[in-house]
Amino acid sequence: MWFRHRRGAAAAALGAVAVMLLPACSAEREESLVDADSLTIGVKDDQPGLGLDVNGELVGFDVDVANYIAAHLGIEDVELVGITSAEREEKLVSGEVDMVVATYSITPARKTEVTFGGPYYVAKQDILVRAEEDAVDGVRDLEGRSVCQGAGSNSAFRITDGLGIDVLELQEAETYSVCIERLSEGSVDAVSTDNLILAGFLAEDPDSFRFVNNPFTDEKYGVGLPHGDVAACEAVNKAVSEMYQDGTAVDLLEEWFGETDLEVVRSVPQFEGCG
Known part of the structure:
Protein backbone atom coordinates (compact mmCIF):
# COMPACT_ATOMS: atom_id res chain seq x y z
CA MET A 1 0.00 0.00 0.00
CA TRP A 2 1.04 3.64 -0.44
CA PHE A 3 1.89 4.14 3.23
CA ARG A 4 4.74 1.61 2.97
CA HIS A 5 7.18 4.54 2.97
CA ARG A 6 6.40 5.93 6.40
CA ARG A 7 9.46 7.03 8.36
CA GLY A 8 10.85 4.68 10.97
CA ALA A 9 8.98 1.44 11.55
CA ALA A 10 10.46 1.23 15.05
CA ALA A 11 9.32 4.75 15.84
CA ALA A 12 5.88 3.88 14.56
CA ALA A 13 5.71 0.89 16.87
CA LEU A 14 6.70 3.00 19.87
CA GLY A 15 4.11 5.56 18.82
CA ALA A 16 1.43 2.87 18.80
CA VAL A 17 2.30 1.94 22.40
CA ALA A 18 2.16 5.59 23.39
CA VAL A 19 -1.27 5.95 21.84
CA MET A 20 -2.53 3.04 23.94
CA LEU A 21 -1.51 4.96 27.07
CA LEU A 22 -3.35 8.13 26.06
CA PRO A 23 -6.89 8.89 27.23
CA ALA A 24 -9.63 7.22 25.21
CA CYS A 25 -10.68 10.54 23.69
CA SER A 26 -7.32 10.97 21.88
CA ALA A 27 -7.38 10.15 18.16
CA GLU A 28 -4.47 8.53 16.32
CA ARG A 29 -3.17 10.59 13.40
CA GLU A 30 -4.11 9.08 10.04
CA GLU A 31 -1.48 7.83 7.60
CA SER A 32 -0.32 10.48 5.13
CA LEU A 33 2.28 10.98 2.46
CA VAL A 34 3.62 13.90 4.50
CA ASP A 35 5.11 11.23 6.80
CA ALA A 36 6.88 9.44 3.94
CA ASP A 37 10.64 9.20 3.57
CA SER A 38 10.40 8.19 -0.10
CA LEU A 39 7.90 8.58 -2.92
CA THR A 40 7.05 6.76 -6.13
CA ILE A 41 5.44 9.26 -8.51
CA GLY A 42 3.68 8.34 -11.75
CA VAL A 43 4.36 10.67 -14.70
CA LYS A 44 3.92 10.40 -18.44
CA ASP A 45 6.89 9.04 -20.41
CA ASP A 46 5.72 9.60 -23.98
CA GLN A 47 4.52 13.22 -24.05
CA PRO A 48 7.09 15.81 -25.19
CA GLY A 49 7.25 18.86 -22.95
CA LEU A 50 5.34 17.14 -20.14
CA GLY A 51 6.88 13.75 -19.47
CA LEU A 52 9.19 12.03 -21.92
CA ASN A 67 10.19 16.95 -8.19
CA TYR A 68 9.33 20.43 -6.89
CA ILE A 69 6.44 19.08 -4.80
CA ALA A 70 8.57 16.25 -3.41
CA ALA A 71 11.29 18.72 -2.43
CA HIS A 72 8.68 20.94 -0.73
CA LEU A 73 7.57 17.88 1.28
CA GLY A 74 11.19 17.36 2.31
CA ILE A 75 11.49 14.01 0.50
CA GLU A 76 14.74 13.38 -1.36
CA ASP A 77 14.24 9.70 -2.22
CA VAL A 78 11.96 10.01 -5.26
CA GLU A 79 11.35 7.39 -7.96
CA LEU A 80 9.61 8.55 -11.13
CA VAL A 81 7.83 5.88 -13.16
CA GLY A 82 6.08 6.08 -16.51
CA ILE A 83 2.31 5.77 -16.43
CA THR A 84 -0.43 5.91 -19.07
CA SER A 85 -3.74 7.77 -18.77
CA ALA A 86 -5.63 4.49 -18.41
CA GLU A 87 -3.41 3.35 -15.51
CA GLY A 95 -0.45 1.60 -4.09
CA GLU A 96 1.93 0.94 -6.97
CA VAL A 97 2.51 4.70 -7.02
CA ASP A 98 2.09 7.16 -4.16
CA MET A 99 1.32 10.22 -6.27
CA VAL A 100 0.39 10.98 -9.89
CA VAL A 101 1.50 14.10 -11.78
CA ALA A 102 0.52 13.16 -15.32
CA THR A 103 -1.86 15.61 -17.07
CA TYR A 104 -4.48 14.23 -14.66
CA SER A 105 -7.64 16.29 -15.13
CA ILE A 106 -9.78 16.67 -12.01
CA THR A 107 -13.30 15.29 -12.55
CA PRO A 108 -16.17 14.43 -10.18
CA ALA A 109 -15.94 10.74 -11.11
CA ARG A 110 -12.22 10.55 -10.39
CA LYS A 111 -12.73 12.30 -7.05
CA THR A 112 -14.62 9.24 -5.81
CA GLU A 113 -11.37 7.23 -5.97
CA VAL A 114 -8.62 9.83 -5.69
CA GLU A 132 -1.70 21.30 -44.86
CA GLU A 133 -5.19 21.05 -43.30
CA ASP A 134 -6.72 24.53 -43.59
CA ALA A 135 -10.42 23.72 -43.15
CA VAL A 136 -10.36 23.14 -39.38
CA ASP A 137 -10.49 26.41 -37.44
CA GLY A 138 -12.53 25.27 -34.44
CA VAL A 139 -14.16 22.31 -32.78
CA ARG A 140 -17.32 22.50 -34.94
CA ASP A 141 -15.17 21.84 -38.00
CA LEU A 142 -14.54 18.30 -36.71
CA GLU A 143 -18.04 17.34 -37.86
CA GLY A 144 -17.65 14.44 -40.29
CA ARG A 145 -13.91 13.99 -39.53
CA SER A 146 -12.02 11.30 -37.63
CA VAL A 147 -10.61 12.12 -34.20
CA CYS A 148 -8.15 10.21 -32.01
CA GLN A 149 -7.90 10.17 -28.23
CA GLY A 150 -5.66 8.29 -25.77
CA ALA A 151 -7.10 5.41 -23.76
CA GLY A 152 -8.33 6.57 -20.37
CA SER A 153 -8.86 10.12 -21.64
CA ASN A 154 -12.19 11.96 -21.89
CA SER A 155 -11.07 14.45 -24.54
CA ALA A 156 -12.90 13.20 -27.61
CA GLU A 169 -14.95 8.13 -36.48
CA LEU A 170 -13.62 8.18 -32.93
CA GLN A 171 -10.38 6.26 -32.64
CA GLU A 172 -8.83 5.34 -29.30
CA ALA A 173 -5.11 4.63 -29.06
CA GLU A 174 -3.02 3.36 -26.14
CA THR A 175 -1.30 6.74 -25.80
CA TYR A 176 -1.40 10.19 -27.39
CA SER A 177 1.96 9.54 -29.03
CA VAL A 178 0.22 6.80 -31.03
CA CYS A 179 -2.55 9.28 -31.94
CA ILE A 180 0.11 11.69 -33.25
CA GLU A 181 1.63 8.89 -35.34
CA ARG A 182 -1.79 8.19 -36.86
CA LEU A 183 -2.27 11.90 -37.57
CA SER A 184 1.10 12.05 -39.31
CA GLU A 185 0.30 8.95 -41.37
CA GLY A 186 -3.11 10.31 -42.40
CA SER A 187 -5.17 7.57 -40.75
CA VAL A 188 -6.90 10.14 -38.53
CA ASP A 189 -7.88 13.76 -39.29
CA ALA A 190 -7.32 15.38 -35.91
CA VAL A 191 -6.11 14.88 -32.37
CA SER A 192 -7.94 16.86 -29.70
CA THR A 193 -6.79 17.05 -26.10
CA ASP A 194 -5.22 19.50 -23.65
CA ASN A 195 -3.25 22.28 -25.30
CA LEU A 196 -0.12 21.57 -23.24
CA ILE A 197 -0.03 18.03 -24.62
CA LEU A 198 -0.58 19.21 -28.19
CA ALA A 199 1.99 22.02 -27.86
CA GLY A 200 4.61 19.51 -26.76
CA PHE A 201 4.11 17.37 -29.84
CA LEU A 202 4.00 20.44 -32.08
CA ALA A 203 7.32 21.69 -30.71
CA GLU A 204 8.93 18.40 -31.72
CA ASP A 205 7.72 18.60 -35.33
CA PRO A 206 6.43 22.12 -36.16
CA ASP A 207 6.54 21.57 -39.94
CA SER A 208 4.18 18.57 -39.91
CA PHE A 209 1.33 19.87 -37.76
CA ARG A 210 -0.82 22.93 -37.16
CA PHE A 211 -2.15 24.01 -33.79
CA VAL A 212 -5.73 25.27 -34.26
CA ASN A 213 -5.34 27.43 -31.11
CA ASN A 214 -9.07 27.85 -30.53
CA PRO A 215 -9.66 26.27 -27.08
CA PHE A 216 -13.08 25.19 -25.88
CA THR A 217 -12.76 23.68 -22.36
CA ASP A 218 -10.78 24.11 -19.15
CA GLU A 219 -8.76 21.11 -17.95
CA LYS A 220 -7.61 21.32 -14.33
CA TYR A 221 -4.42 19.29 -13.89
CA GLY A 222 -4.49 17.79 -10.41
CA VAL A 223 -1.91 15.98 -8.32
CA GLY A 224 -3.39 12.53 -7.70
CA LEU A 225 -3.10 11.39 -4.08
CA PRO A 226 -4.44 8.44 -2.06
CA HIS A 227 -8.12 8.95 -1.37
CA GLY A 228 -8.71 10.81 1.88
CA ASP A 229 -5.14 12.04 2.40
CA VAL A 230 -6.14 15.60 3.30
CA ALA A 231 -2.79 16.43 4.94
CA ALA A 232 -0.91 15.60 1.74
CA CYS A 233 -3.42 17.58 -0.34
CA GLU A 234 -2.91 20.67 1.82
CA ALA A 235 0.88 20.28 1.62
CA VAL A 236 0.71 19.93 -2.17
CA ASN A 237 -1.40 23.09 -2.44
CA LYS A 238 1.17 25.02 -0.41
CA ALA A 239 3.90 23.72 -2.73
CA VAL A 240 1.98 24.75 -5.85
CA SER A 241 1.34 28.24 -4.43
CA GLU A 242 5.03 28.65 -3.72
CA MET A 243 5.95 27.34 -7.17
CA TYR A 244 4.01 30.21 -8.79
CA GLN A 245 4.98 32.85 -6.25
CA ASP A 246 8.72 32.22 -6.57
CA GLY A 247 8.55 32.26 -10.38
CA THR A 248 9.41 28.58 -10.87
CA ALA A 249 6.13 27.70 -12.60
CA VAL A 250 6.44 30.46 -15.19
CA ASP A 251 10.10 29.60 -15.81
CA LEU A 252 9.22 25.94 -16.40
CA LEU A 253 6.33 26.78 -18.73
CA GLU A 254 8.62 29.04 -20.73
CA GLU A 255 11.35 26.39 -20.83
CA TRP A 256 9.09 23.63 -22.13
CA PHE A 257 6.53 25.54 -24.25
CA GLY A 258 8.09 28.92 -24.99
CA GLU A 259 8.85 28.07 -28.62
CA THR A 260 5.20 27.34 -29.42
CA ASP A 261 2.25 29.69 -29.95
CA LEU A 262 0.68 28.48 -26.72
CA GLU A 263 -0.58 31.25 -24.44
CA VAL A 264 0.30 29.81 -21.04
CA VAL A 265 -1.46 30.57 -17.75
CA ARG A 266 0.92 32.38 -15.38
CA SER A 267 -1.19 32.88 -12.26
CA VAL A 268 -1.80 30.49 -9.37
CA PRO A 269 -4.80 28.28 -10.22
CA GLN A 270 -7.84 28.31 -7.95
CA PHE A 271 -7.60 25.18 -5.80
CA GLU A 272 -10.42 22.64 -5.61
CA GLY A 273 -10.19 22.14 -1.85
CA CYS A 274 -9.08 19.07 0.08
CA GLY A 275 -12.20 18.12 2.01
Whole structure:
Protein backbone atom coordinates (compact mmCIF):
# COMPACT_ATOMS: atom_id res chain seq x y z
CA MET A 1 0.00 0.00 0.00
CA TRP A 2 1.04 3.64 -0.44
CA PHE A 3 1.89 4.14 3.23
CA ARG A 4 4.74 1.61 2.97
CA HIS A 5 7.18 4.54 2.97
CA ARG A 6 6.40 5.93 6.40
CA ARG A 7 9.46 7.03 8.36
CA GLY A 8 10.85 4.68 10.97
CA ALA A 9 8.98 1.44 11.55
CA ALA A 10 10.46 1.23 15.05
CA ALA A 11 9.32 4.75 15.84
CA ALA A 12 5.88 3.88 14.56
CA ALA A 13 5.71 0.89 16.87
CA LEU A 14 6.70 3.00 19.87
CA GLY A 15 4.11 5.56 18.82
CA ALA A 16 1.43 2.87 18.80
CA VAL A 17 2.30 1.94 22.40
CA ALA A 18 2.16 5.59 23.39
CA VAL A 19 -1.27 5.95 21.84
CA MET A 20 -2.53 3.04 23.94
CA LEU A 21 -1.51 4.96 27.07
CA LEU A 22 -3.35 8.13 26.06
CA PRO A 23 -6.89 8.89 27.23
CA ALA A 24 -9.63 7.22 25.21
CA CYS A 25 -10.68 10.54 23.69
CA SER A 26 -7.32 10.97 21.88
CA ALA A 27 -7.38 10.15 18.16
CA GLU A 28 -4.47 8.53 16.32
CA ARG A 29 -3.17 10.59 13.40
CA GLU A 30 -4.11 9.08 10.04
CA GLU A 31 -1.48 7.83 7.60
CA SER A 32 -0.32 10.48 5.13
CA LEU A 33 2.28 10.98 2.46
CA VAL A 34 3.62 13.90 4.50
CA ASP A 35 5.11 11.23 6.80
CA ALA A 36 6.88 9.44 3.94
CA ASP A 37 10.64 9.20 3.57
CA SER A 38 10.40 8.19 -0.10
CA LEU A 39 7.90 8.58 -2.92
CA THR A 40 7.05 6.76 -6.13
CA ILE A 41 5.44 9.26 -8.51
CA GLY A 42 3.68 8.34 -11.75
CA VAL A 43 4.36 10.67 -14.70
CA LYS A 44 3.92 10.40 -18.44
CA ASP A 45 6.89 9.04 -20.41
CA ASP A 46 5.72 9.60 -23.98
CA GLN A 47 4.52 13.22 -24.05
CA PRO A 48 7.09 15.81 -25.19
CA GLY A 49 7.25 18.86 -22.95
CA LEU A 50 5.34 17.14 -20.14
CA GLY A 51 6.88 13.75 -19.47
CA LEU A 52 9.19 12.03 -21.92
CA ASP A 53 11.76 9.27 -21.59
CA VAL A 54 14.98 10.66 -23.10
CA ASN A 55 17.77 8.09 -22.97
CA GLY A 56 16.39 6.60 -19.78
CA GLU A 57 15.74 9.93 -18.05
CA LEU A 58 12.24 11.33 -17.59
CA VAL A 59 12.05 15.03 -18.45
CA GLY A 60 9.30 17.63 -18.88
CA PHE A 61 7.03 20.12 -17.10
CA ASP A 62 5.09 17.50 -15.12
CA VAL A 63 8.35 15.81 -14.12
CA ASP A 64 9.71 19.11 -12.83
CA VAL A 65 6.47 19.83 -10.95
CA ALA A 66 6.62 16.37 -9.34
CA ASN A 67 10.19 16.95 -8.19
CA TYR A 68 9.33 20.43 -6.89
CA ILE A 69 6.44 19.08 -4.80
CA ALA A 70 8.57 16.25 -3.41
CA ALA A 71 11.29 18.72 -2.43
CA HIS A 72 8.68 20.94 -0.73
CA LEU A 73 7.57 17.88 1.28
CA GLY A 74 11.19 17.36 2.31
CA ILE A 75 11.49 14.01 0.50
CA GLU A 76 14.74 13.38 -1.36
CA ASP A 77 14.24 9.70 -2.22
CA VAL A 78 11.96 10.01 -5.26
CA GLU A 79 11.35 7.39 -7.96
CA LEU A 80 9.61 8.55 -11.13
CA VAL A 81 7.83 5.88 -13.16
CA GLY A 82 6.08 6.08 -16.51
CA ILE A 83 2.31 5.77 -16.43
CA THR A 84 -0.43 5.91 -19.07
CA SER A 85 -3.74 7.77 -18.77
CA ALA A 86 -5.63 4.49 -18.41
CA GLU A 87 -3.41 3.35 -15.51
CA ARG A 88 -3.56 6.41 -13.28
CA GLU A 89 -6.41 5.48 -10.93
CA GLU A 90 -5.53 1.79 -10.85
CA LYS A 91 -1.89 2.30 -9.88
CA LEU A 92 -2.69 4.99 -7.34
CA VAL A 93 -5.48 3.03 -5.67
CA SER A 94 -3.43 -0.19 -5.62
CA GLY A 95 -0.45 1.60 -4.09
CA GLU A 96 1.93 0.94 -6.97
CA VAL A 97 2.51 4.70 -7.02
CA ASP A 98 2.09 7.16 -4.16
CA MET A 99 1.32 10.22 -6.27
CA VAL A 100 0.39 10.98 -9.89
CA VAL A 101 1.50 14.10 -11.78
CA ALA A 102 0.52 13.16 -15.32
CA THR A 103 -1.86 15.61 -17.07
CA TYR A 104 -4.48 14.23 -14.66
CA SER A 105 -7.64 16.29 -15.13
CA ILE A 106 -9.78 16.67 -12.01
CA THR A 107 -13.30 15.29 -12.55
CA PRO A 108 -16.17 14.43 -10.18
CA ALA A 109 -15.94 10.74 -11.11
CA ARG A 110 -12.22 10.55 -10.39
CA LYS A 111 -12.73 12.30 -7.05
CA THR A 112 -14.62 9.24 -5.81
CA GLU A 113 -11.37 7.23 -5.97
CA VAL A 114 -8.62 9.83 -5.69
CA THR A 115 -7.93 12.94 -3.62
CA PHE A 116 -6.58 15.75 -5.80
CA GLY A 117 -4.15 18.45 -4.81
CA GLY A 118 -4.10 21.55 -6.95
CA PRO A 119 -4.74 22.05 -9.76
CA TYR A 120 -1.14 22.95 -10.54
CA TYR A 121 -2.11 24.13 -14.02
CA VAL A 122 -5.34 24.81 -15.92
CA ALA A 123 -4.96 23.70 -19.53
CA LYS A 124 -7.54 24.11 -22.28
CA GLN A 125 -8.66 21.54 -24.81
CA ASP A 126 -7.66 22.32 -28.39
CA ILE A 127 -6.98 20.59 -31.70
CA LEU A 128 -3.93 19.50 -33.69
CA VAL A 129 -4.20 18.80 -37.43
CA ARG A 130 -1.74 18.21 -40.25
CA ALA A 131 0.03 21.33 -41.48
CA GLU A 132 -1.70 21.30 -44.86
CA GLU A 133 -5.19 21.05 -43.30
CA ASP A 134 -6.72 24.53 -43.59
CA ALA A 135 -10.42 23.72 -43.15
CA VAL A 136 -10.36 23.14 -39.38
CA ASP A 137 -10.49 26.41 -37.44
CA GLY A 138 -12.53 25.27 -34.44
CA VAL A 139 -14.16 22.31 -32.78
CA ARG A 140 -17.32 22.50 -34.94
CA ASP A 141 -15.17 21.84 -38.00
CA LEU A 142 -14.54 18.30 -36.71
CA GLU A 143 -18.04 17.34 -37.86
CA GLY A 144 -17.65 14.44 -40.29
CA ARG A 145 -13.91 13.99 -39.53
CA SER A 146 -12.02 11.30 -37.63
CA VAL A 147 -10.61 12.12 -34.20
CA CYS A 148 -8.15 10.21 -32.01
CA GLN A 149 -7.90 10.17 -28.23
CA GLY A 150 -5.66 8.29 -25.77
CA ALA A 151 -7.10 5.41 -23.76
CA GLY A 152 -8.33 6.57 -20.37
CA SER A 153 -8.86 10.12 -21.64
CA ASN A 154 -12.19 11.96 -21.89
CA SER A 155 -11.07 14.45 -24.54
CA ALA A 156 -12.90 13.20 -27.61
CA PHE A 157 -16.03 12.42 -25.61
CA ARG A 158 -16.24 16.10 -24.70
CA ILE A 159 -16.60 16.75 -28.43
CA THR A 160 -19.10 14.00 -29.20
CA ASP A 161 -21.12 13.68 -25.99
CA GLY A 162 -20.46 17.10 -24.50
CA LEU A 163 -20.92 19.27 -27.59
CA GLY A 164 -23.02 16.89 -29.69
CA ILE A 165 -20.64 17.00 -32.66
CA ASP A 166 -21.06 14.06 -35.02
CA VAL A 167 -17.53 12.99 -35.90
CA LEU A 168 -16.99 10.47 -38.68
CA GLU A 169 -14.95 8.13 -36.48
CA LEU A 170 -13.62 8.18 -32.93
CA GLN A 171 -10.38 6.26 -32.64
CA GLU A 172 -8.83 5.34 -29.30
CA ALA A 173 -5.11 4.63 -29.06
CA GLU A 174 -3.02 3.36 -26.14
CA THR A 175 -1.30 6.74 -25.80
CA TYR A 176 -1.40 10.19 -27.39
CA SER A 177 1.96 9.54 -29.03
CA VAL A 178 0.22 6.80 -31.03
CA CYS A 179 -2.55 9.28 -31.94
CA ILE A 180 0.11 11.69 -33.25
CA GLU A 181 1.63 8.89 -35.34
CA ARG A 182 -1.79 8.19 -36.86
CA LEU A 183 -2.27 11.90 -37.57
CA SER A 184 1.10 12.05 -39.31
CA GLU A 185 0.30 8.95 -41.37
CA GLY A 186 -3.11 10.31 -42.40
CA SER A 187 -5.17 7.57 -40.75
CA VAL A 188 -6.90 10.14 -38.53
CA ASP A 189 -7.88 13.76 -39.29
CA ALA A 190 -7.32 15.38 -35.91
CA VAL A 191 -6.11 14.88 -32.37
CA SER A 192 -7.94 16.86 -29.70
CA THR A 193 -6.79 17.05 -26.10
CA ASP A 194 -5.22 19.50 -23.65
CA ASN A 195 -3.25 22.28 -25.30
CA LEU A 196 -0.12 21.57 -23.24
CA ILE A 197 -0.03 18.03 -24.62
CA LEU A 198 -0.58 19.21 -28.19
CA ALA A 199 1.99 22.02 -27.86
CA GLY A 200 4.61 19.51 -26.76
CA PHE A 201 4.11 17.37 -29.84
CA LEU A 202 4.00 20.44 -32.08
CA ALA A 203 7.32 21.69 -30.71
CA GLU A 204 8.93 18.40 -31.72
CA ASP A 205 7.72 18.60 -35.33
CA PRO A 206 6.43 22.12 -36.16
CA ASP A 207 6.54 21.57 -39.94
CA SER A 208 4.18 18.57 -39.91
CA PHE A 209 1.33 19.87 -37.76
CA ARG A 210 -0.82 22.93 -37.16
CA PHE A 211 -2.15 24.01 -33.79
CA VAL A 212 -5.73 25.27 -34.26
CA ASN A 213 -5.34 27.43 -31.11
CA ASN A 214 -9.07 27.85 -30.53
CA PRO A 215 -9.66 26.27 -27.08
CA PHE A 216 -13.08 25.19 -25.88
CA THR A 217 -12.76 23.68 -22.36
CA ASP A 218 -10.78 24.11 -19.15
CA GLU A 219 -8.76 21.11 -17.95
CA LYS A 220 -7.61 21.32 -14.33
CA TYR A 221 -4.42 19.29 -13.89
CA GLY A 222 -4.49 17.79 -10.41
CA VAL A 223 -1.91 15.98 -8.32
CA GLY A 224 -3.39 12.53 -7.70
CA LEU A 225 -3.10 11.39 -4.08
CA PRO A 226 -4.44 8.44 -2.06
CA HIS A 227 -8.12 8.95 -1.37
CA GLY A 228 -8.71 10.81 1.88
CA ASP A 229 -5.14 12.04 2.40
CA VAL A 230 -6.14 15.60 3.30
CA ALA A 231 -2.79 16.43 4.94
CA ALA A 232 -0.91 15.60 1.74
CA CYS A 233 -3.42 17.58 -0.34
CA GLU A 234 -2.91 20.67 1.82
CA ALA A 235 0.88 20.28 1.62
CA VAL A 236 0.71 19.93 -2.17
CA ASN A 237 -1.40 23.09 -2.44
CA LYS A 238 1.17 25.02 -0.41
CA ALA A 239 3.90 23.72 -2.73
CA VAL A 240 1.98 24.75 -5.85
CA SER A 241 1.34 28.24 -4.43
CA GLU A 242 5.03 28.65 -3.72
CA MET A 243 5.95 27.34 -7.17
CA TYR A 244 4.01 30.21 -8.79
CA GLN A 245 4.98 32.85 -6.25
CA ASP A 246 8.72 32.22 -6.57
CA GLY A 247 8.55 32.26 -10.38
CA THR A 248 9.41 28.58 -10.87
CA ALA A 249 6.13 27.70 -12.60
CA VAL A 250 6.44 30.46 -15.19
CA ASP A 251 10.10 29.60 -15.81
CA LEU A 252 9.22 25.94 -16.40
CA LEU A 253 6.33 26.78 -18.73
CA GLU A 254 8.62 29.04 -20.73
CA GLU A 255 11.35 26.39 -20.83
CA TRP A 256 9.09 23.63 -22.13
CA PHE A 257 6.53 25.54 -24.25
CA GLY A 258 8.09 28.92 -24.99
CA GLU A 259 8.85 28.07 -28.62
CA THR A 260 5.20 27.34 -29.42
CA ASP A 261 2.25 29.69 -29.95
CA LEU A 262 0.68 28.48 -26.72
CA GLU A 263 -0.58 31.25 -24.44
CA VAL A 264 0.30 29.81 -21.04
CA VAL A 265 -1.46 30.57 -17.75
CA ARG A 266 0.92 32.38 -15.38
CA SER A 267 -1.19 32.88 -12.26
CA VAL A 268 -1.80 30.49 -9.37
CA PRO A 269 -4.80 28.28 -10.22
CA GLN A 270 -7.84 28.31 -7.95
CA PHE A 271 -7.60 25.18 -5.80
CA GLU A 272 -10.42 22.64 -5.61
CA GLY A 273 -10.19 22.14 -1.85
CA CYS A 274 -9.08 19.07 0.08
CA GLY A 275 -12.20 18.12 2.01
